[in-house]
Amino acid sequence: MSRWSYGWAPYVPVAQKIEMAQRELSELAAKGLEVHPVALKGRTIARSFWGKGWCDHLESFSDFSNRLPRGRRYVRNGSVCHLDVQPGAVEACVAGSRPYRVSVEIKPLPGKRWRAIRDRCAGRIGSLVELIQGRLSDHVMAVVSDRDEGLFPKPGEIAFSCSCPDWASMCKHVAAVLYGVGARLDERPDLLFSLRGVDPSELIAAEGALALPAAGPGDAKRRIDPGAIEEVFGIELEEAGNGAPPSADDEDARPRGRKSRRAGRKAGRAGKKPGKKKAAGRAKAVPRIDAGAAMAAFRKACRGRGWREPEEVIVEAAAELGLAEVVHELEKPFRRLLRTAAGRGILRLENGAVGPEAKRLKDYARAELAEHLGKCVRKGTRIAREDLVRRCAVRLGYRCVRKPASALLRSALAGAVRAGIFRADGRGFVRRVR
Numbered sequence: 001m002s003r004w005s006y007g008w009a010p011y012v013p014v015a016q017k018i019e020m021a022q023r024e025l026s027e028l029a030a031k032g033l034e035v036h037p038v039a040l041k042g043r044t045i046a047r048s049f050w051g052k053g054w055c056d057h058l059e060s061f062s063d064f065s066n067r068l069p070r071g072r073r074y075v076r077n078g079s080v081c082h083l084d085v086q087p088g089a090v091e092a093c094v095a096g097s098r099p100y101r102v103s104v105e106i107k108p109l110p111g112k113r114w115r116a117i118r119d120r121c122a123g124r125i126g127s128l129v130e131l132i133q134g135r136l137s138d139h140v141m142a143v144v145s146d147r148d149e150g151l152f153p154k155p156g157e158i159a160f161s162c163s164c165p166d167w168a169s170m171c172k173h174v175a176a177v178l179y180g181v182g183a184r185l186d187e188r189p190d191l192l193f194s195l196r197g198v199d200p201s202e203l204i205a206a207e208g209a210l211a212l213p214a215a216g217p218g219d220a221k222r223r224i225d226p227g228a229i230e231e232v233f234g235i236e237l238e239e240a241g242n243g244a245p246p247s248a249d250d251e252d253a254r255p256r257g258r259k260s261r262r263a264g265r266k267a268g269r270a271g272k273k274p275g276k277k278k279a280a281g282r283a284k285a286v287p288r289i290d291a292g293a294a295m296a297a298f299r300k301a302c303r304g305r306g307w308r309e310p311e312e313v314i315v316e317a318a319a320e321l322g323l324a325e326v327v328h329e330l331e332k333p334f335r336r337l338l339r340t341a342a343g344r345g346i347l348r349l350e351n352g353a354v355g356p357e358a359k360r361l362k363d364y365a366r367a368e369l370a371e372h373l374g375k376c377v378r379k380g381t382r383i384a385r386e387d388l389v390r391r392c393a394v395r396l397g398y399r400c401v402r403k404p405a406s407a408l409l410r411s412a413l414a415g416a417v418r419a420g421i422f423r424a425d426g427r428g429f430v431r432r433v434r
Contacts, residue, residue: 017079017095017096017097017098018078018079018081018095020095020098020099021079021081021082021093021094021095021099022081024093024099025081025082025093025099033082034084035081035082036082036083036084036184036306037078037080037081037082037083038075038078038080038083038180038183038184039078039306040075040076040078040183041304043076045072045075045076045179045182045183046182046183046185046186047186048185048186048189049141050185050186050189050192051182051183051184051185051186051189052182053144053145053152054152054181054182054185054192055179055182057145057147057150057152058152058178058182060147061154061155064155064170064175064178067168067169067170067171067172067174067175068170068175068178068179069175070171070172070175071172071173071174071175071176071177071178071179072175072176072179073172074094074172074173074175074176075176075179075180075183079094079095079096079176080092080093080094080095080176080177080180081093081094081095081099083177083180083181083184085181085184085188085191085194085195086194087194087195087197088105088106088107088108088195088196088197089103089104089105089106089195090102090103090104090105090106090177090181090195091103092104092177092180094162094173094176094177096164096173100162100163100164100173101162101163102160102161102162102163102173102174102177103160103161103162104158104159104160104174104177104178104181105158105159105160106153106157106158106159106195106196107153107157107158108196108197108198109151109196109197109198113149114196114198114202116149117143117144117149117150117151117203118202118203120139120143121140121143121144121203125140125203125204131200131203131204151192151193151196151198152192153195153196160174160177160178161174162174181195184306187305187306187307187308188306188307188308188309189312190309286326286329286330287323287326287330289321289323289330289333289334289337290321291337291340292394292395293321293399294317294321294334294337294341295337295340295341295344295346295394295395295396295397296394296397296398296399297316297317297318297320297321298313298317298337298338298341298346298347298397299341299346299347299357299397299398300317300320301313301316301317301320302346302347302348302354302355302356302357303356303357304356304357305356306355306356307353307354307355307356308353308354309352309353309354310335310338310349310352310353310354312354313338313347313354314327314331314334314335314338315327317334318330318334338354341397342358344372344395344396344397345358345359345363345364345368345396346358346359346396346397361393361396361398361405361408361409362404362408364396366411366412366415367415367419369392369408369409369412369415369416370412370413370415370416370419370421371421372392372395372396373388373392373409373412373413373416373421373422374416374421374422374431375395376388376391376392376395377391377429377431378431379431379432379433380430380431380433381430381431382425382427382428382429382430383428383429383430383431384427384428384429385410385413385428385429388413388428388429389401389406389409389410389413392409393405393409413429417429420432
């Protein structure tokens, strides 16, 4: 007897479900839709503070506790084929017995609640990078993840719909999408602030806003008590005159003539503060970044990952290079190297976001590899073949060269010789001066 007799749809294997959804998405992609699937590494749905906080928050409500577990299996087996997070909304496609469209709407964070969060976090967040990475103090974590007054939405602030025939208010497809949002926050934590309609930089700016109160109408006429200055700075101030013109004795006390002025300058020079050069010599030296190691760190950070903020990739690369403690001082050099890595095809950089690994070594054309080989050596310099191959691999973000890669680069080197970039002799290869 058919299972339809009991109101159940016939069983469809997961692979077949995903294949049907992919076909529909490929048709939409041909019409201009950019597809963003949810791909987990292993069975763990979320690993970061923001991703785990989202999932734990939703599971804490009895409204969702009976429905969410049904979506875990769907998100883990890759059934969420597309998930697009926009300000205040999520659009997704989930593979079921046929592809289903899911829409989730989240209300903006109330202004009163957002101001309370800003006030409670003021002065406790070092930078936007720390906020996005979730490297926060226990106090700030408790504030932003508070069940009732934090950033995460409450059940009454979430509305969802699905095109499946399930009569339940939250079907397994909606549950899978909500878990998919938690997985996506691992890659792009800033999307949480976009969903709630708030600017994360206001949490950083809140410290300055509280420390510097606005000037009142009579502030221009206010004066600081000299006694307060002496107490704060530990100095003694000379008593000021009553505004009368200087006396004749004062006029005589001023140095006159070239010799007198010179004597005055020498006397003032005795108490002169150390110059900029001496002060700079005592400053802590900022370590330099090895460009080749940075390329390899960027490639590792982007391999198998989705689109992320540049700050996240920089922090991960700095940790790989052992520079996590000085990453804020090296942010500008890291950003320059990030653009260099994009120019070399190591990663993608579009609209201020860093994408996944752009090209592997086998994806480069022979002419591209020949150009990179030519940029590894100065003109007129002789170099051994193995050294040249190793330099080119480091330039493209690889720490070591294995046999297939070595053969590929040697083949490109032969093409570079034919193209006139190098000249081969008995002791190696010479970069031609063209």
